[in-house]
Amino acid sequence: MTLFPCLARKIAAPALLALLAGGASAQQCGNDASGFERWKAExxxxxxASGIGQRGLQALANARYSQATINADRNQRGVRYALDDFIRIRLGSLDSFAAQARxxxxxxxxFYQQLESIYGVxxxxxxxxxxxxxxxxxxxxxxxxxxxILTVAYDCRRSDFFRPHAIAALRLxxxxMNPGQSGAAHGEIGHMQFLPGNVLQYGQDANGDGRVDPTNLTDAMATAANFLRQKGWQPGQPYQEGTANFRVLNEWNAATVYQQAIALAAARIDG
Structure with missing residues (x-):
């Protein structure tokens, strides 16, 4: 399998961020479904104005408030576990998980050798x-x-964070992208669960078919490798706790227990 890396496409352009900031002042966030249709209209x-076309605007108009998303957002518990409990719940055991990964x-x-050769991960x-x-x-x-993604962009808890990703989803x-595309509760897409803005910014057309598709394993793995490399991953260097590469894992997930599990599992897989 040959990889054809494409240039990363940026979403966080200053003009777009300024536009979103200006538009936000006229928009009222909410904590339940009652204001969602009004918010969509705003x-x-x-x-x-940010360049979203007819397909994206139609997807916006058809969007529905996702109570399942809000329920998941209010009930995040995994990062509170101790490391051993987190590994047991999420991986089963390091040995069984590593065997499956191998x-x-x-x-x-x-394919994985090529990824490491190109991106260093x-x-x-x-x-x-x-x-x-x-x-x-x-x-x-x-x-x-x-x-x-529109629901969490509207929700008052983290609307500033999710609004650019909402624009990115409409751009996709x-x-x-199929407006009916399924993903995780916060709008994460595909094998590696990328938010829409990260698909645009770090996406790689690794299978050479002319589009970035996070539901395609080849594109998804190359996109993840590119993300880590762009965030500062140092090829050939260790990644256990206390190293520079371990700190890069914070860019993937801010929970220390998640980072620790990645590093420990990866050592078993690579070993």
């Missing part, structure tokens, strides 16, 4: 993330991406 001209790698070892790190995020692609979520629809 968000539509902001989206249009089986996944052995399906196409040349070991297969163990990528496979540990893949397994922890989606069970190696088996559980990618069944919530509508557009509705989910303009670029051909």
């Amino acid at each position: 968000f539509a001209p902001v989206a249009q 089986r996944e790698r052995d399906r196409n070892p040349g 070991p297969s163990g790190i990528l496979l540990a993330i893949h397994g922890m995020e989606t069970g190696f692609g088996r559980i990618t979520g069944n919530e509508n991406v557009v509705s989910s 629809v303009d670029q051909g």
Whole structure:
């Protein structure tokens, strides 16, 4: 399998961020469904001014408030576990998880060798993330991406963080993503559970078909490797706790227990 890395496309351009900040002042966030339709109407001209086309605007108009997303957002508990409990709940055991990851790698070892050659990220790190995020692609979520990301962009808890990702989701629809695309509760997409803005900014068309598709394993793995490399991953350097590469894992997930599990699992996989 040959990789064809593409240039990363930025979402966080100053003009877009300024536009979103200006539009936000006229928008009222909410903590329940009652103001969502009003908020969508206020968000539509902001989206249009940022370059969203007819497909994206139609997806915005059709979006529905996702109570499942809000329930998940209010009930996040995994990062509170001690490391041993987190590993037991999320991985089963390090040995069994690593064995499964090696089986996944052995399906196409040349692919993972190419990824490390191009981006400098070991297969163990990528496979540990893949397994922890989606069970190696088996559980990618069944919530509508557009509705989910718009719901958390409207919700008062973290609207500033999610508004650029909402614009990005609509842009992905303009670029051909199915408006009915399913993902995780906060709008994460595909094998590695990328938020829409990260798909745009770090996405790699690794299979050379002319589009970045986070539901395609080849594109998703290359995108994850590119993300880590762009965040400061140092090829050939260790990644256990206390190293520079371990600190890069904070860019993937801010929970220390999550970072520790990635590093420990990756060591077993690579070992």
